Amino acid sequence: MSEHTTILVTGVTGTWGVRVAARLCKAGGLHVIGLDREPPEKDIEGLDFVQADVRNPLLVELLKAERVDTVCHLEFAETAQPSEAAFDLNVMGTTKVLGACAEAGVRKAVLRSSTAVYGARPSNAAFLTEEHALRGSKRSGTIRDLLEIETFCDGFRQRSPHLMLTTLRFASIVGPTVDTPMTRFLKAPWAPSLLGFDPRMQVIHEDDVVEALAQAILRDVPGPVNVAAEDVLPLNKIRGLASKPPIAVLHLLAYWSQNLLASTPRWGSDASPFEPDYLRYPWVADLRRMREELSFVPHYTAEDTLHEFAEWQHAAPFQVGPFSTARDEERLRDQIEQRQRDRSQEAVTGPSAEDGGDHE
Amino acid sequence: MSSEEMGGAVTGVEPTDMEATPKADTTAASEEIRQELVAELDGLIRRLRAITPDYEPPRYSRHRFVAMVEESLQKLPRNVQLDVLDRLRTAFNEQWFDPDTWKGVWYMVNYTVKYNADLVQRRFTGEYDTDEWGVDWEFLDVARPFFTFLYKVYWRVRATGIEHIPIQGRTLLVANHSGQLPWDGTMIATAVMSDHAAQRLVRTLYSDWVPRVPFISAWMVRIGQTLATKDNGVRLLEQDELVAVFPEGHKGIGKLYRDRYQLARFDQGDFVQMALEAQAPIIPVSVVGAEETYVTLAKSATGAKMAGTPYFPISLTFPWLGLLGLVPLPTRWYIDFGEPIVLDGYGPDAAQNLVLVSQLSDQVRNTIQEMIHGRLAQRPSVFF
Numbered sequence: 001m002s003e004h005t006t007i008l009v010t011g012v013t014g015t016w017g018v019r020v021a022a023r024l025c026k027a028g029g030l031h032v033i034g035l036d037r038e039p040p041e042k043d044i045e046g047l048d049f050v051q052a053d054v055r056n057p058l059l060v061e062l063l064k065a066e067r068v069d070t071v072c073h074l075e076f077a078e079t080a081q082p083s084e085a086a087f088d089l090n091v092m093g094t095t096k097v098l099g100a101c102a103e104a105g106v107r108k109a110v111l112r113s114s115t116a117v118y119g120a121r122p123s124n125a126a127f128l129t130e131e132h133a134l135r136g137s138k139r140s141g142t143i144r145d146l147l148e149i150e151t152f153c154d155g156f157r158q159r160s161p162h163l164m165l166t167t168l169r170f171a172s173i174v175g176p177t178v179d180t181p182m183t184r185f186l187k188a189p190w191a192p193s194l195l196g197f198d199p200r201m202q203v204i205h206e207d208d209v210v211e212a213l214a215q216a217i218l219r220d221v222p223g224p225v226n227v228a229a230e231d232v233l234p235l236n237k238i239r240g241l242a243s244k245p246p247i248a249v250l251h252l253l254a255y256w257s258q259n260l261l262a263s264t265p266r267w268g269s270d271a272s273p274f275e276p277d278y279l280r281y282p283w284v285a286d287l288r289r290m291r292e293e294l295s296f297v298p299h300y301t302a303e304d305t306l307h308e309f310a311e312w313q314h315a316a317p318f319q320v321g322p323f324s325t326a327r328d329e330e331r332l333r334d335q336i337e338q339r340q341r342d343r344s345q346e347a348v349t350g351p352s353a354e355d356g357g358d359h360e
Numbered sequence: 361m362s363s364e365e366m367g368g369a370v371t372g373v374e375p376t377d378m379e380a381t382p383k384a385d386t387t388a389a390s391e392e393i394r395q396e397l398v399a400e401l402d403g404l405i406r407r408l409r410a411i412t413p414d415y416e417p418p419r420y421s422r423h424r425f426v427a428m429v430e431e432s433l434q435k436l437p438r439n440v441q442l443d444v445l446d447r448l449r450t451a452f453n454e455q456w457f458d459p460d461t462w463k464g465v466w467y468m469v470n471y472t473v474k475y476n477a478d479l480v481q482r483r484f485t486g487e488y489d490t491d492e493w494g495v496d497w498e499f500l501d502v503a504r505p506f507f508t509f510l511y512k513v514y515w516r517v518r519a520t521g522i523e524h525i526p527i528q529g530r531t532l533l534v535a536n537h538s539g540q541l542p543w544d545g546t547m548i549a550t551a552v553m554s555d556h557a558a559q560r561l562v563r564t565l566y567s568d569w570v571p572r573v574p575f576i577s578a579w580m581v582r583i584g585q586t587l588a589t590k591d592n593g594v595r596l597l598e599q600d601e602l603v604a605v606f607p608e609g610h611k612g613i614g615k616l617y618r619d620r621y622q623l624a625r626f627d628q629g630d631f632v633q634m635a636l637e638a639q640a641p642i643i644p645v646s647v648v649g650a651e652e653t654y655v656t657l658a659k660s661a662t663g664a665k666m667a668g669t670p671y672f673p674i675s676l677t678f679p680w681l682g683l684l685g686l687v688p689l690p691t692r693w694y695i696d697f698g699e700p701i702v703l704d705g706y707g708p709d710a711a712q713n714l715v716l717v718s719q720l721s722d723q724v725r726n727t728i729q730e731m732i733h734g735r736l737a738q739r740p741s742v743f744f
Contacts (some may be wrong), residue, residue: 012697122568122569122570122571122587123568123589124587125587125591125592126493126586126589126592126595127492127592129591173377194574195574195575196573196575196576196577196578197574197577197578198577198578198581198582200490200492200493200494200581205462231492232490232491232492232493232494233490234494234496234578234582236486237486237488237490238485238486239486239488240483240485240486241485241486241487243485246484250574280571281571282571284542328651
């Protein structure tokens with residue numbers, strides 16, 4: 001990657017766009033263009049912001065004019081209930097962005113998806129590979145839209161083989177600052193698990209999501225890749241680690257109340273963050289491609305992620321830092337060692353060519 | 361559990377034969393027993409200290425001891441309480457122990473109580489280890505006595521040929537399936553767990569009906585079982601695990617009594633493909649005795665539809681006696697592990713050779729059928 005490599009990040013004011021753009025700008029040596037309808041609240045140093053909607057037909061012209069190499073498409077609206085507005089932004093937006101990429105001769109596009117697209121089924125293998133059929137639930141807005149996007153991508157790969165299309169399918173994202181179904185589930189004391197069911201589950205730390213996206217932008221890995229922390233934990237253990245009270249209901253009751261809530265749209269958004277199937281059956285992804293092809297190793301294990309999450313939860317009411325001194329010390333030691341390693345490596349190889357020597 | 365052990369620890373120090381011993385020659389005999397007891401306790405304490413170096417029991421005092429006895433007693437039924445107290449009193453009256461022994465008992469009992477309380481607490485705070493398949497060793501330890509009881513006492517299982525299972529390395533056990541409920545899988549696992557030199561954990565593959573059932577699904581995963589798919593089997597074998605499959609599936613386990621010990625069709629030969637892909641030897645296993653645990657006269661399609669189960673047996677006891685009808689009969693079981701069938705001669709591509717796969721599948725099926733007939737011919741009776 002050189003100074004001339006231009007990367008366009010859509011949805012740059014969103015949770016992930018902001019972080020990925022900041023991460024890429026910090027990496028140095030890249031021209032990062034951010035695209036969104038509104039300018040970001042806080043300026044990102046080095047970001048070249050363009051104000052536009054992803055569905056704008058002139059996007060092709062922008063991509064051509066800026067000679068964009070890679071598009072990281074992160075514009076996505078999460079919705080519990082299927083909604084037409086969200087569908088238009090998510091699915092139609094993605095088809096338009098990918099169409100523009102193909103027309104403008106963009107080399108690569110990176111998308112964010114979820115392992116929930118595999119669906120939770122009793123017949124699921126213990127580890128679902130990327131080739132597994134996508135049988136996700138169509139009742140959740142987010143999953144339905146992701147399924148549509150993934151199906152479109154499948155066809156798109158055949159039609160436009162020149163565009164390298166990478167889809168990162170993330171496990172349940174957990175972290176102190178993000179709002180995802182899993183964090184909502186863990187934060188809501190009333191959100192029940194199902195009596196007598198304890199499916200194995202995967203999570204991924206929010207920082208690792210950003211790192212994995214950056215890795216996918218900087219490395220060429222065509223096709224879908226599952227991304228999750230390496231350890232697989234039973235749901236009860238996740239609940240315990242996150243200090244969520246052990247509340248469980250009979251699964252029949254959960255299905256019944258889900259149907260009831262779904263039939264009354266006004267309450268629909270109050271339904272449990274996960275559909276009963278996703279708390280009942282396993283939907284654990286196989287991580288071979290993540291390790292071997294994306295060469296990505298998550299920094300946080302699932303256990304660390306949940307410990308950290310629990311600490312933030314405890315700390316929140318007091319408005320103090322998320323604190324465990326031991327963990328903080330450990331983290332700082334890691335960072336110091338990492339820096340020493342970097343410095344000694346730099347001493348051996350000299351300042352690396354790719355960051356142009358203007359690092360630090 | 362804690363109270364039981366606590367009772368055990370306290371009442372255990374009180375030998376009942378003491379009352380039978382004439383008072384005159386107690387001095388020498390009791391001194392000897394006392395020394396033995398002290399030595400045994402010291403040994404136990406040393407072992408516990410080695411396991412948990414940072415555990416420090418509260419300081420010993422007579423008042424605290426009595427308080428703890430009282431606290432623990434409250435967990436027991438009233439008549440047991442009285443019995444324990446009675447025994448304790450005789451033990452004290454006999455002036456049997458010196459303070460050191462009581463300190464030892466104090467340590468042991470405290471440790472047991474603390475350990476069990478910790479165990480329960482840790483279950484709620486998520487501080488226990490599971491592997492990527494969800495095996496939960498603590499849960500396994502809790503479940504094991506129940507299966508050992510079934511294995512040793514209830515079905516009095518006789519296992520032969522268990523030495524054919526290697527100490528380590530990938531192996532595929534292929535067994536006949538019978539008995540309406542998958543007790544046969546648990547007994548094969550218990551046989552290996554208790555009688556095999558390496559006490560290996562058997563990873564049994566179950567049908568896709570199991571994940572739908574509350575509690576059973578969670579427990580099955582915790583004791584090392586997983587769904588029967590080819591991917592799961594190959595992955596487990598490649599991790600050098602000991603895997604067990606029942607290729608007959610529902611057709612085998614839901615057999616009628618009149619069809620007992622006639623092997624059903626083996627599905628597709630997926631298990632052969634697993635073994636070929638992972639280059640694992642196959643060990644045929646025959647289970648005799650499980651067929652008679654329920655006398656199934658018929659199967660009801662309507663019942664299966666209503667209960668949402670793959671089959672619905674009508675047996676002598678079920679559904680007439682309700683859940684009680686699911687209590688299996690205490691037959692005598694034989695589990696025979698056959699000679700390993702080594703597949704090293706074929707390359708990993710052989711898994712795609714469907715002719716070979718079906719040949720091998722038939723070979724395994726015939727071997728198991730012969731083993732069953734051989735065992736049936738020798739068996740003196742169903743129950744003894």
